[in-house]
Amino acid sequence: MVRKCNTDFASVNRSLQAGLRKGNELGATARELDSDISAEAKPSRKGMKLKPTGPGPGKRAPGSRAAKKEQILSDNTYKASDVPLTIGELWTSRQRQMHPIHYTVSYRASFKPELPDYFIKRYLSDKKKALVLDPFGGRGTTIIQSNLNGFSAIHNDLSPIASFLGRARRRIPDLAELELRLDEIQLSSKKSNVSDEDFLRLEPFFHEKTIHEIHNLRQMHLDNPDDSALSYIALTALSRLHGHSDGFFSVYSFPQISIMPDAQRKNNRKRGLTPEYKAVKERILKKMKRDLAQPLHPSFNRAAANNRYLSCDATDLNGIETSSVDLIVTSPPFLDKVDYKKDNWMRAWFLGVEDRMDELPLAIFARLEQWKDFMREAIREFGRVLRPGGHAVIEVGEVISGNQLILLEREMAEMLPLEVRGGGRVVAREICINQQEFTKLANCWKVTNNSRGTNTNRCLVIQKEG
Numbered sequence: 010m011v012r013k014c015n016t017d018f019a020s021v022n023r024s025l026q027a028g029l030r031k032g033n034e035l036g037a038t039a040r041e042l043d044s045d046i047s048a049e050a051k052p053s054r055k056g057m058k059l060k061p062t063g064p065g066p067g068k069r070a071p072g073s074r075a076a077k078k079e080q081i082l083s084d085n086t087y088k089a090s091d092v093p094l095t096i097g098e099l100w101t102s103r104q105r106q107m108h109p110i111h112y113t114v115s116y117r118a119s120f121k122p123e124l125p126d127y128f129i130k131r132y133l134s135d136k137k138k139a140l141v142l143d144p145f146g147g148r149g150t151t152i153i154q155s156n157l158n159g160f161s162a163i164h165n166d167l168s169p170i171a172s173f174l175g176r177a178r179r180r181i182p183d184l185a186e187l188e189l190r191l192d193e194i195q196l197s198s199k200k201s202n203v204s205d206e207d208f209l210r211l212e213p214f215f216h217e218k219t220i221h222e223i224h225n226l227r228q229m230h231l232d233n234p235d236d237s238a239l240s241y242i243a244l245t246a247l248s249r250l251h252g253h254s255d256g257f258f259s260v261y262s263f264p265q266i267s268i269m270p271d272a273q274r275k276n277n278r279k280r281g282l283t284p285e286y287k288a289v290k291e292r293i294l295k296k297m298k299r300d301l302a303q304p305l306h307p308s309f310n311r312a313a314a315n316n317r318y319l320s321c322d323a324t325d326l327n328g329i330e331t332s333s334v335d336l337i338v339t340s341p342p343f344l345d346k347v348d349y350k351k352d353n354w355m356r357a358w359f360l361g362v363e364d365r366m367d368e369l370p371l372a373i374f375a376r377l378e379q380w381k382d383f384m385r386e387a388i389r390e391f392g393r394v395l396r397p398g399g400h401a402v403i404e405v406g407e408v409i410s411g412n413q414l415i416l417l418e419r420e421m422a423e424m425l426p427l428e429v430r431g432g433g434r435v436v437a438r439e440i441c442i443n444q445q446e447f448t449k450l451a452n453c454w455k456v457t458n459n460s461r462g463t464n465t466n467r468c469l470v471i472q473k474e475g
């Protein structure tokens with residue numbers, strides 16, 4: 010039986026959120042490192058001791074955050090466990106190797122498309138038809154890669170911004186259609202009815218004429234939510250809002266995070282900058298041409314046409330039938346450093362969802378035990394929706410707490426086996442650690458390029474018993 014999805018955000022999961030922002034014990038991460046299945050992946054043996062490679066901690070400024078992290082990572086060895094361990098360059102460390110449609114828009118904490126591609130090929134290569142799910146869908150990396158591989162998928166995410174990022178690529182029109190649609194849109198012919206309050210917030214970033222063009226496009230998109238060509242154009246515009254090159258609509262700013270207007274004003278003063286007029290349509294067209302230069306196989310749109318998009322709490326995927334999903338590839342949130350609302354204020358404004366962002370009971374945890382309680386419920390729910398024999402791959406990053414590396418994949422493995430709703434159990438099958446060869450320095454413990462991020466994918470593979 011299919012139950013209806015609960016989208017009453019205010020009432021869902023509130024208890025999990027209470028007071029979680031205080032006393033964080035989890036560390037920082039930035040997962041976006043985009044990566045291709047490597048035919049020559051060389052798995053290592055279970056429980057092996059990892060030997061750090063590359064220059065040691067001495068290369069970092071003593072006492073710096075980077076040096077401290079390096080020290081912690083080099084002191085840790087992976088403990089043997091009952092769960093088989095695979096370590097290797099499972100997919101390439103080279104950037105942006107997959108279809109450019111993945112990179113239409115950036116998203117904090119997204120994983121590389123090579124990660125879902127690796128597991129889709131591993132578990133579904135003998136299947137003509139299969140259903141893939143990402144319960145923490147983000148910008149839609151898993152579902153887009155599933156569609157590229159010819160499988161339909163379900164995207165679930167509580168954030169309306171993430172939902173839009175996934176949904177806007179449900180049908181990707183060809184470039185000729187998009188050019189035609191863009192041509193029809195009148196953005197500069199009249200001043201928009203942007204409110205004084207919004208104008209004040211946007212003024213530090215954009216020239217007045219640019220503000221009106223963006224606002225006109227916003228209004229058109231909000232008035233026509235079912236126009237797929239317009240949605241794709243709006244998605245492209247969303248990705249061009251602010252950044253540090255002339256391809257963006259804004260004066261020099263950060264590309265991934267929307268900084269607050271006052272901070273932008275300060276930057277402008279410091280750099281002596283005044284926002285210049287940036288023609289919105291021409292920048293959208295340029296970006297669309299780049300992203301669609303490599304034609305999409307018609308099977309993409311066929312598979313995507315059967316996608317579903319949900320806004321449920323991942324612990325209660327009540328829009329999804331029991332035992333209906335073949336594969337889950339996902340990465341849950343696991344730190345309280347990401348302020349989704351503040352960091353995304355301009356995207357939320359552009360999509361008209363600012364009010365909804367206030368209400369979101371996103372899983373933001375201060376303490377490991379709370380994260381584990383949440384994940385236990387989520388894994389139970391993954392177990393319910395998986396078909397017997399189906400797999401779930403849960404990717405986590407490396408988290409440092411005090412002087413300890415917390416191995417979240419191990420923390421999850423230790424929760425298993427778990428009885429699942431609707432009968433049956435899920436068991437831990439494997440831990441896969443993607444060890445990447447970075448140009449600066451890396452092994453799966455010591456990744457020091459930019460140091461604050463998670464440069465290693467650590468995945469727990471679980472299976473619903475058949």
Ligand SMILES: C[S@@+](CC[C@H](N)C(=O)[O-])C[C@H]1O[C@@H](n2cnc3c(N)ncnc32)[C@H](O)[C@@H]1O
Binds near residue numbers: 146
């Ligand atoms: C690490 S990101 C996933 C990124 C994704 N793998 C990608 O490549 O874009 C985690 C996502 O979980 C969503 N999220 C947080 N708490 C949630 C919850 N309780 N239920 C469903 N989604 C949630 C956030 O909005 C965020 O988009």
